[in-house]
Amino acid sequence: MRGAKSAKWVAIAAVVALGATACGGGSSDSGDDSKAAIDPNGKFSIEVGEPQNPLQPANTMESNGSIVTRALFTGLVDYDSSGKIVYMNAQSVDSTDNKTFTVKLKPGWKFHDGTPVTAESYVKAWNWAAAPANKQTNSFWFSDIQGYADVAPEKGKPKATEMSGLKVVDDSTFTITLTSPIPYFVYKLGYEVFSPLPESFYKDPKAAGEKPVGNGPYKFVSWDHKKSIEVARNDDYQGSNKAKNGGVIFKNYTNLETAYEDLKSGNVDVLRQLAPRDLPVYKADLGDRAVDQAYSAVQTIAPAFYTKQWKGIDPKVLQGLSMAIDRNTITKTVLQNTREPATGWVAKGVLGYQPSLGTDIFTYDPAKAKKLIQEGGGVPGNKISIQFNADGGHKEWVEAVCGSITKATGVACTGDSKADFQADLQARDAQEVKSMYRSGWVLDYPFNANFLRDLFGTKSSGNQSGFSNKEIDTLITQADGAKTQEESEKLYQELEKKLPEYMPSIPLWYYKVNAGYSEKVTGVKYAQDGDPILTGVQVKK
């Protein structure tokens, strides 16, 4: 999945403002990383916004914070690009019954302050983060662990400060007991909320959020709020992903347009995303330094099943609506090829991704769409609206989708714009969505359950549509009760194949990373979550 590797120089006549860096090196050294001399201690800069929360691993939920935390902390496991588990700080994570997991740590790992990373570093950190009193936004990640309900009860005072399911065996071993078996629990452990914390953290958690001490490939240097965050290579790092550069400077940009200008004038080295304005020209500007690849996120529209309109709707109607959307044309035109038409509910790059579900509901077919809607008894009221947040650049595609539906089936369709993401969320939480709403999902861990179980179970944390189906719930329970991870993956694949019969949502398209980097760096690769892999970047002399 390395897109745009051999982007040829296309002479686009109408390209205005060809930047300074365009045609810089010609084609002799392009794509040939080995010839350029590498400065192993060189630092490079990357575009980031101001992290929303303090840099505590259990407290970062958005991309600006998590890219920094991930550079500073290394957890038990990580994933490779195909979604397979790679052991990092853990020697092994074993289980006989998928309920009790024994974690063995690799020897010799240290925090940046020189203290060793022990089993206690993990157990204490997780217990601290799970306690509501410490107000960590990601605390619900621990809810699979036995005793979480005592530490963070829905109502009333906590009965315990430690989860009974976490036990330290010795310095390098601890056990995790879950409330019910989850065969793919190891996958969840890759999320940064499961990072260890040094003893010094608890003295002053607030200060630690400003000057984090981690155990990751980079050490924290400084954080100048709203300007930049600097990290330097950790030379004592024991992990397999030791940094190939001297450090990273996270430069603060408030918008992507300015970041792209700075990339062209050589003031920033790596971008994570581009503004729509620059999409038509970036491949011509950057040549083979332009990045265009899929990452694991999906955009969907979901019917609000609690409304009169969709309560007890025949899924055929939703299948029909799905077939009335011309995904190919919309992704090519309105979205300028920054998305790929969806062929299922699980995104690419996730273990258990299926290129085809053996159904035609994702193909554009106006005649069949009409027929299906008629068979299902028509759309109640014969009109739908799609709620979206106006500050997220969704307006154009929502209008296009609406136009496509109306053209194909005659169902009236309008965008229901909310001023910003907050207002959008509020309406979703309060179950005030009038008809349908936009809902995106970026992976937490690359296992297909994350795109199915966490969204469509009656009680799932990501289920905001009020979708509830006994059979799906039973299938989820079965898949979670599977003996092995492989089996669980298969059962979830079968569940996904069944979803067209229930249509909990209408998948539209998968996201792509459209970004680029400067001539100063090589070896820039992007991971499944859409972020560049910092440790692999090399800086030229």
Add this chain to the structure above:
Amino acid sequence: MGRYVARRLLQMIPVFIGTTLLIFLMVYALPGDPVRGLFGDKAGSPQVIAALRHEYGLDQPILVQYWNYMKDMILHGDFGTQIASGRPVTDVLGDAFPVTMRLASLAFAIEVVLGIALGVLAGLRAGRLTDNVILLITLLFISVPVFVLGFIAKLVFAEQLKWLDPNVSDSTNYGQLLMPAIVLATASLAYVTRLTRTSIAENRRADYIRTAIAKGLPKSRVVGVHLMRNSMIPVITYLGTDIGALMGGAVVTEGLFNIQGVGGTIYESLVRREGTTLVGLVTILVLIYLAANLIVDLLYAVLDPRIRYA
């Protein structure tokens, strides 16, 4: 004079309370919840949401929240804490204000010097070619939206001529701030020019100017002292409010040039429903406005000997 100032200062108190309360209520009225917003698409745990809401007092009635907030602010100079980052609002303001202050003062200097100079030039040559050219230029400045000017400036000076950096990466560097300051100053500059021109053109024919010329005073003194002093009153009035507007940060200009100032902070706090940060910012802005207004009024007396404050 002293009594006048004291009266004006007392009048500020209800204005101050009124504005802050209004902002507080407005943020409260917007749909959305700053704590819930931290969790984005995920549901988050109700326990943590409740704990956070309690910590920031969001579970209390709005007027109680306002009372507590104002009490802390006035008695301890405590502007509260940002919900997302957990930083004291005073820190956030301390980051944003110096940046905007530098940008604003640079823009202000540009518009005062250039605006008044061009205005005087046009006023003295009213009706001639110079006057018309200046009027045309200022009309352009007023009618072209600021982001268009920004893009043009970037394209010409940064990308093609390479004289300046396209964006501000170090906000203490006046060289980098120059371009955004010029872009920010253009619209106000045009107004200052036009106001000055009109006053000058009008007062040129006033009796006291004729008298001064008849007395045989040199032209420089007639224009520089007699004419200018009286003509500056409307200009000073405009500049006074403009200081406030500039300090309020220019959301568009700051966004264009990646300047992390007050404008961006206001926008961000609005989007995240961070009421405390917003009220903190607005409080300071209100104080700046009030102070600027008072200074302008006192300057009237200095400029025009006919105005006296008892």
